[in-house]
Amino acid sequence: MMSTQQIHSSSIEYRIIFGDTDAGGIVYHPRYLELSERGRNELMRDLEINIGNLFNESNVVFALRSSDMKFHSPAFFDDKLTITTRLERLTSASSVWVSLIRRGGTQVCTVRADIICMNRANKKAMIYPDDVLKAFEKISITAKQK
Amino acid sequence: MMSTQQIHSSSIEYRIIFGDTDAGGIVYHPRYLELSERGRNELMRDLEINIGNLFNESNVVFALRSSDMKFHSPAFFDDKLTITTRLERLTSASSVWVSLIRRGGTQVCTVRADIICMNRANKKAMIYPDDVLKAFEKISITAKQK
Amino acid sequence: MMSTQQIHSSSIEYRIIFGDTDAGGIVYHPRYLELSERGRNELMRDLEINIGNLFNESNVVFALRSSDMKFHSPAFFDDKLTITTRLERLTSASSVWVSLIRRGGTQVCTVRADIICMNRANKKAMIYPDDVLKAFEKISITAKQK
Amino acid sequence: MMSTQQIHSSSIEYRIIFGDTDAGGIVYHPRYLELSERGRNELMRDLEINIGNLFNESNVVFALRSSDMKFHSPAFFDDKLTITTRLERLTSASSVWVSLIRRGGTQVCTVRADIICMNRANKKAMIYPDDVLKAFEKISITAKQK
Numbered sequence: 001m002m003s004t005q006q007i008h009s010s011s012i013e014y015r016i017i018f019g020d021t022d023a024g025g026i027v028y029h030p031r032y033l034e035l036s037e038r039g040r041n042e043l044m045r046d047l048e049i050n051i052g053n054l055f056n057e058s059n060v061v062f063a064l065r066s067s068d069m070k071f072h073s074p075a076f077f078d079d080k081l082t083i084t085t086r087l088e089r090l091t092s093a094s095s096v097w098v099s100l101i102r103r104g105g106t107q108v109c110t111v112r113a114d115i116i117c118m119n120r121a122n123k124k125a126m127i128y129p130d131d132v133l134k135a136f137e138k139i140s141i142t143a144k145q146k
Numbered sequence: 147m148m149s150t151q152q153i154h155s156s157s158i159e160y161r162i163i164f165g166d167t168d169a170g171g172i173v174y175h176p177r178y179l180e181l182s183e184r185g186r187n188e189l190m191r192d193l194e195i196n197i198g199n200l201f202n203e204s205n206v207v208f209a210l211r212s213s214d215m216k217f218h219s220p221a222f223f224d225d226k227l228t229i230t231t232r233l234e235r236l237t238s239a240s241s242v243w244v245s246l247i248r249r250g251g252t253q254v255c256t257v258r259a260d261i262i263c264m265n266r267a268n269k270k271a272m273i274y275p276d277d278v279l280k281a282f283e284k285i286s287i288t289a290k291q292k
Numbered sequence: 293m294m295s296t297q298q299i300h301s302s303s304i305e306y307r308i309i310f311g312d313t314d315a316g317g318i319v320y321h322p323r324y325l326e327l328s329e330r331g332r333n334e335l336m337r338d339l340e341i342n343i344g345n346l347f348n349e350s351n352v353v354f355a356l357r358s359s360d361m362k363f364h365s366p367a368f369f370d371d372k373l374t375i376t377t378r379l380e381r382l383t384s385a386s387s388v389w390v391s392l393i394r395r396g397g398t399q400v401c402t403v404r405a406d407i408i409c410m411n412r413a414n415k416k417a418m419i420y421p422d423d424v425l426k427a428f429e430k431i432s433i434t435a436k437q438k
Numbered sequence: 439m440m441s442t443q444q445i446h447s448s449s450i451e452y453r454i455i456f457g458d459t460d461a462g463g464i465v466y467h468p469r470y471l472e473l474s475e476r477g478r479n480e481l482m483r484d485l486e487i488n489i490g491n492l493f494n495e496s497n498v499v500f501a502l503r504s505s506d507m508k509f510h511s512p513a514f515f516d517d518k519l520t521i522t523t524r525l526e527r528l529t530s531a532s533s534v535w536v537s538l539i540r541r542g543g544t545q546v547c548t549v550r551a552d553i554i555c556m557n558r559a560n561k562k563a564m565i566y567p568d569d570v571l572k573a574f575e576k577i578s579i580t581a582k583q584k
Contacts (some may be wrong), residue, residue: 017333023459023515024207024266028381030176030457034311041309045301052370058464061170068214074269077461078333111320120170123220163479165322165472167315169369174311180457187455187516198516223315224479224490316499316558322468353462360506366561412462415512 005035009086010043014121016079018098026074027108032054033067036099036111043097047135055120063095063118072107081104093117093127150229154285155232156189172220173254179213182245182257185231191242193281201266206275209264211240218253225249236286239263239273300431301378302335308371318366319400325359328391328403329376335389339427347412353419355410357386364399371395383430385409385419446577447524449518454517464512471505474537474549477523481535485573493558498567501556503532510545517541523535528578531555531565 014035022028040062044051054060075081082102089096094116101109117128128136157281160181173211182259189208190197200206216292221227221253240262263274306327314320332354336343346352367373374394381388386408393401409420420428452473460466478500480490492498513519520540527534532554539547555566566574 013331015333017326017329018460018462018467019148019329021461022262022456023201023461023463024209024456025461026269028208028457029210030179031212033176033179034309037309037311038307041307052368053310055369063170063172063220064215064217066173066214066216067175068212069210069213071210074209076344118170123172161476161479163472163475164314164316165320165475168310169313169315169317170310171315176311180455183455183457184453187453198514201515222490247483315493316501316556318501318561321502321505322471325468325471347461355462355464355511355512356467356507358506358508359467360504361502362504363502366501370565410462 008025009084010039010046011037011082011084012042014038014081014083016075016077016081018077021077026076027079027106029069029071029109032069032071032109032111033113034099035081035083035101036085036113039083039099040097040113040115043085043087044135047138049132049135054129054132058129059119060126060132061118061120062115065114065116067111067113069097069112070110075101075103075108080107081108087136087140088112090133090136092133095126095128095136095140155230156185156192157228157230158188160184160227160229162221162223162227164223167223172222173225174180175215175217175255177257178215178217178247178257179259180227180261181227181247182231182243185229185245186243186259186261189231189233189285190281193284195278195281200275200278204275205265205267206262206272206278207264207266211260211262213257213259215258216256218255221247221249221254226275227254233282234258236279236282238279239271241274241282241286301376302331302338302409303374303376304331305373306375307372308367308369308373310369313369314346318368318408319371321361321363321401324361324363324393324401324403325392325405327373327375327393328377328389328405331375331391332389332405332407335377335379335431336427341424341427346421346424348423351411351413352418352424353410353412354407356405357408358406360404362402367393367395367400373400379428379432380404382425382428384425385417387420387428387432442524447522448477448484449487449520449522450480451475452476452519452521453514454519459515464514465517467507467509467543467547468485468536470507470509470514470539470547470549471551473519473521473539474523474535474551477521477537478535478551478553481523481525481577482573485576487570487573492567495559496567497559498564499556499558500553503552503554505549505551507550508548510547513539513546519546523572525578526550528571528574530571531563533566533574 085099099111231245245257377391390404523537537549
């Protein structure tokens, strides 16, 4: 009964390697976009959405329409970061995901991604498949208010 | 006499390799942030700012405070992209740069980056060195309006 | 008593994201070098070597002298890979690490890396710090035979 | 008449950005594999092989079977590197390419890549298409000796 309440967000951990950093001694900022992809993928896995099958069998990919990032404080080599991802807004053809990236209690970066569904064969936008949309609705506050 | 008018933006070309793409068959979006770094660096080079020396000898790095991206249409393997970068806004301690990325006449991506100056030894924000600020002012419309 | 026998290798898991793949639909090969870095780091952590402190406080970095890779079969988006890393050869100033990367029972890639110790301040090669060498000797067959 | 002699190798230049470096202050080694991909692609372009069309229309991709790298000396932020690529060995189904990467007169890295031809739809190895093989033969010493 409480299950739709329980998966509002997903948290994963990620250890910074040299490959994530730059000569400034800090994590190179585009890597945070990769971490937010990782966070969204794991949140979808928690929702039992099989993104591998969607991609391979249904040609469905999630593509970005826009993204913005705020860098609060730098992260460093060997840091263990936590990426907490939630679905902020949902319509039948688009969704906005927010990933908060932190090291312990220190905020590192916030990534917001506006994502559409695309058929990878013809590169055309499409509405979300029914079961995907239903899964997303479970964790979307705006969708539940409808 | 016209020289401050002549360098308002810088354009570079970049050929997409497999390393820039993802399994969706398109350029992986964080790569556009790398292309915008490349564009800013070349614009600074045009302004005779030696970013290598600044980094190595003065410990000065340009760090992002925030960034946002709009994805207009996908780019593909072997595309030749043009990255046109200009300085949109300038204060003594921050600057906003915009890179327009396109394939011929087709807009691919817009990247906006809000950049501060940081001492890489102590990771503290600093105002821009005098000669850097003077160079930036040459190409900044807002600065010249002051 | 058996402890020197117990840590011969370290295995970690890694989930492939879009950022790891290329337009050929498979993992882009340089990413396997990143996975092998990740594997070596975790093996060192198992040995209680604090690579973050070594880097930050002692200026010690592990740098590659050479590397070779064999690609056995491709890996794909959303695959869960296992990276098993062991120390193959050890002297006081160099070490050879092997990472076997597989998806379940399928071999994907083998990465061999010949690694030296470098002072990151002056970029000069150095012998391994004593406690690092002792830790490496615990898991090196060649070293134990001495 | 001399044309088969003229294109033995291809040289391109590449400027190092922060995204190519790591916290050790040097170019992160997997990036050299990307530079060697870039070098091979440009050499093929010099040979009038349209790798974009091959990929899009004929499903042909060049995939690595193995690769090895030697790191001679580090490269740094803002370095301008030269990548010189040549075809070292050729058979009807495989080829070995060598990229020498240097900064001015200083050798930085050597990358050797053993490359096969793959149908990207079924991920099966194939022999090189006829016109590709003919183009490769123009620059391969071993092939010409046959």
